[in-house]
Amino acid sequence: MSRVLVIESSARQQGSVSRELTQQFIANWQAAHPADQIQVRDLALEPVPHLDxxxxxxxxxxxxxxSEAEKAALARSNQLTDELLGxxxxxxxxxxxxxxxxxxxxAWLDHVLRAGVTFKYTETGPQGLLTGKRAFVLTARGGIYAxxxxxxxxxxxxxxLAFIGIHDVQFIHAEGLNMGAEFSEKGLAQAKAKLAEVA
Structure with a gap:
């Protein structure tokens, strides 16, 4: 059994292509890996403060x-980091x-890229500590940028991600979403086809 952590970052709850891609990813993954645990953290519903x-x-x-405020900030960072570590x-x-x-x-990355926790400094430079993990990045783009x-x-x-030791990273881009119906439909279809292969 594996644990999957999904990070949503779209400001929109409705009409969000990245959320649409996430829902398909989850459905495909659950169908292929029914015993896996999936946790979703929504950064729009529960914003993480910026680094301060x-x-x-x-x-x-x-x-x-x-101070009490510093203890609370550390506890929040620990929670986010623990989710990633797990x-x-x-x-x-x-x-x-x-x-x-x-x-x-x-802001989420600023909370979890932590020296001594997710990476460490060595005589030969920084070394990521989260080896053995996989990552998928689902993007939604108005134009074509890849x-x-x-x-x-x-x-x-x-x-x-490489900085903290995650090197197995696959990007799935939905592009051309604001370039008219033809580009939008093609970009979304291509992304969904790749999602079907991933699981």
Whole structure:
């Protein structure tokens, strides 16, 4: 039995293509792996605060010297990190906002990319500690960006995940969604076809 952690980051609850892709992923995965546990964390319904001095204090201040706010920030970071540590498969649903990922997803990453927990510094440089995990990234894009210099999603997420030891990463892009019906239908159909193969 594997544990699957799904991170939703679309600001929209209705009419969201990335959420549509996530629902198909979950349905396909459950059909192929009925014993697996799937946890969904929705960053729109439960926003994660952006990295600030309070969270840094929670990480770096000795426990006996922490303020109540720092303790709460550390507890939240620990919960998010524990969810990631316990997952065998990570699914990131990432609509493209202004050529990159939603700020809510960046905030989540800032909580879980933690020295000594998900990576460590060594004499030869940083080393990821989350080896053996798989990740799927489901994107929704108004234009067609894959492989272009305007795609700041895939390179960034590949680097961030590799930094913590997750190298087995598959991207599934639904592109051209705002380029008219023909492009939109084709982009969504291609993404759903790839999702059917993944499970």
């Amino acid at each position: 001095a309070t969270l840094l204090g929670g990480w770096m201040t000795p426990s006996e010297q922490q 997952a065998d498969v990570l699914v990131l649903a990432a609509p493209m906002y202004n050529f990159a990922i939603p700020s809510t997803l960046k 492989g272009s210099g305007l795609d700041h999603q895939e390179p960034y997420l590949r680097q961030a």
